Amino acid sequence: MARYLIDLGAESALWKAAMELYHDDKVVAAYDLVKSDAAAFRGSALGAFRFIEGEARTRKASDRTKLSPTLELEWVPGEVPHHAQVGEVILHATETVSRRLQWDHRESVLATILVGEADADWHEARYGYCTDKTPYDKICLPQASTHDPRELWRVAAHEFAHVVVLNTAKGQAPHWLDEGIACFMEGRSAELAAQRLREAGRWRTPLQMGGAFGADRRDTANMGGVRAAYDQATVLVAHLHSKGGDEGLVSLLKAFTEHSRWTDLVTAIANRDPADVALQQAFELGIEELFAAAKP
Numbered sequence: 001m002a003r004y005l006i007d008l009g010a011e012s013a014l015w016k017a018a019m020e021l022y023h024d025d026k027v028v029a030a031y032d033l034v035k036s037d038a039a040a041f042r043g044s045a046l047g048a049f050r051f052i053e054g055e056a057r058t059r060k061a062s063d064r065t066k067l068s069p070t071l072e073l074e075w076v077p078g079e080v081p082h083h084a085q086v087g088e089v090i091l092h093a094t095e096t097v098s099r100r101l102q103w104d105h106r107e108s109v110l111a112t113i114l115v116g117e118a119d120a121d122w123h124e125a126r127y128g129y130c131t132d133k134t135p136y137d138k139i140c141l142p143q144a145s146t147h148d149p150r151e152l153w154r155v156a157a158h159e160f161a162h163v164v165v166l167n168t169a170k171g172q173a174p175h176w177l178d179e180g181i182a183c184f185m186e187g188r189s190a191e192l193a194a195q196r197l198r199e200a201g202r203w204r205t206p207l208q209m210g211g212a213f214g215a216d217r218r219d220t221a222n223m224g225g226v227r228a229a230y231d232q233a234t235v236l237v238a239h240l241h242s243k244g245g246d247e248g249l250v251s252l253l254k255a256f257t258e259h260s261r262w263t264d265l266v267t268a269i270a271n272r273d274p275a276d277v278a279l280q281q282a283f284e285l286g287i288e289e290l291f292a293a294a295k296p
């Protein structure tokens with residue numbers, strides 16, 4: 001799951017204030033503002049409310065410790081008794097991703113193990129998520145993932161990769177690239193993903209991939225399509241990796257922002273997809289070519 005930006009259109013001053021507090025990670029204050037208004041906007045605020053609620057309940061019961069100068073762990077002692085081992089696994093996962101994606105640690109990160117009660121099927125992002133906050137970015141990991149070090153490593157690497165993608169490409173990477181790099185960094189098998197896509201006869205165009213991750217995951221009928229989108233993203237990034245390695249992925253992320261103003265201008269005038277421009281610069285490959293070449 002990627003960064004979760006919550007935008008309610010600021011129709012309500014109360015919710016606007018709560019979202020500002022949430023983005024400053026003052027989650028308890030945010031929760032206190034909206035706890036009796038969870039059904040606002042005919043229920044459309046409920047998804048956002050669940051994020052605030054889960055993080056606030058965690059905050060009220062949590063301890064915090066520094067794992068490195070730029071990484072902090074937040075956990076609830078009653079639920080995560082072995083927090084030192086949990087911290088070691090998360091630190092290892094984030095350092096592995098940092099090394100591979102040449103992360104400069106310009107942004108600090110808070111890794112929060114959410115209270116178990118937030119891990120429920122009414123939550124849109126129960127498998128973990130990352131949010132772009134101030135003064136640090138935050139990755140939230142489900143309490144259930146702490147039972148198995150391999151699962152915890154996988155989830156931490158995935159969510160941390162989103163932080164690196166977000167900051168390196170300054171929010172311009174398309175959803176499929178963001179998820180593809182996160183899945184690739186967590187160690188998801190591109191071979192198995194390709195096999196599933198082949199068997200299902202599923203392969204989306206770049207345009208179709210745009211909306212593929214946005215389906216409501218609380219509705220189980222959507223899950224097949226969502227899983228296929230993650231599989232395809234993994235296969236696309238594995239294809240790029242086979243051409244340029246970790247270095248190539250880093251060049252691609254940087255290409256979203258490190259190009260001339262002239263390129264910006266031409267991209268805007270020609271209405272070109274920024275991903276197409278970045279792929280040309282880093283891999284000399286257009287987006288349609290990539291989708292055709294990577295198709296299993």
Ligand SMILES: [Zn+2]
Pocket residue numbers: 001002158162179182
């Ligand atoms: Zn993700």
